[in-house]
Amino acid sequence: MSAKRGGPAGLEERVRALEAEVALLADKLEIYQLVSAYGPSVDAGLARQAAELWTEDGVYDAQVGAWSGREAIAGMVEGPVHQALIHAGCAHVIGMRHIRLDGDTAVVTCYARLYRRDPAADGFFVWRLTANRWELSRTAEGWRVKHRVNRQLDGGQEARDLLARLEEPAQRESATPSRSTSPK
Numbered sequence: 393m394s395a396k397r398g399g400p401a402g403l404e405e406r407v408r409a410l411e412a413e414v415a416l417l418a419d420k421l422e423i424y425q426l427v428s429a430y431g432p433s434v435d436a437g438l439a440r441q442a443a444e445l446w447t448e449d450g451v452y453d454a455q456v457g458a459w460s461g462r463e464a465i466a467g468m469v470e471g472p473v474h475q476a477l478i479h480a481g482c483a484h485v486i487g488m489r490h491i492r493l494d495g496d497t498a499v500v501t502c503y504a505r506l507y508r509r510d511p512a513a514d515g516f517f518v519w520r521l522t523a524n525r526w527e528l529s530r531t532a533e534g535w536r537v538k539h540r541v542n543r544q545l546d547g548g549q550e551a552r553d554l555l556a557r558l559e560e561p562a563q564r565e566s567a568t569p570s571r572s573t574s575p576k
Contacts, residue, residue: 442466481508523543
């Protein structure tokens with residue numbers, strides 16, 4: 393029997409296409425939720441919860457410091473500089489994300505803002521604005537951050553280079569030095 397649109401073969405093909413689209417959307421939603429959890433986790437001081445967003449050997453390169461592994465990332469959140477920020481009032485806000493999926497890897501490109509409280513003005517100001525590249529891997533735990541890089545949008549080339557890699561696939565391996573406290 394020939395495959396006609398609407399016939400059994402056509403229906404099977406459409407169902408497979410819909411299943412693939414639903415799987416793609418489910419992956420993007422999970423990634424969106426993962427990246428969205430970063431700000432509330434670090435602003436609440438939930439070091440372990442924030443660190444669990446990364447793979448065991450994941451790297452966070454924030455230009456002001458780099459941390460390798462969940463323990464080091466948790467240490468950054470627990471560190472005196474980060475603790476001073478959250479106790480003075482701050483908000484880590486991630487902007488809309490561009491998500492590029494490639495099998496079991498993904499790249500998220502976005503902007504991030506760090507707001508700090510200004511008690512004199514009874515308000516907040518943007519203290520840091522960065523370009524971000526998050527490289528993720530699908531793991532047994534779900535999607536996790538393998539490598540995150542952010543660079544200050546200060547007119548320098550590094551931030552523009554991160555943004556220019558929008559459609560570039562994730563790198564397979566990255567190595568960055570580890571620190572246990574935040575120099576933010």
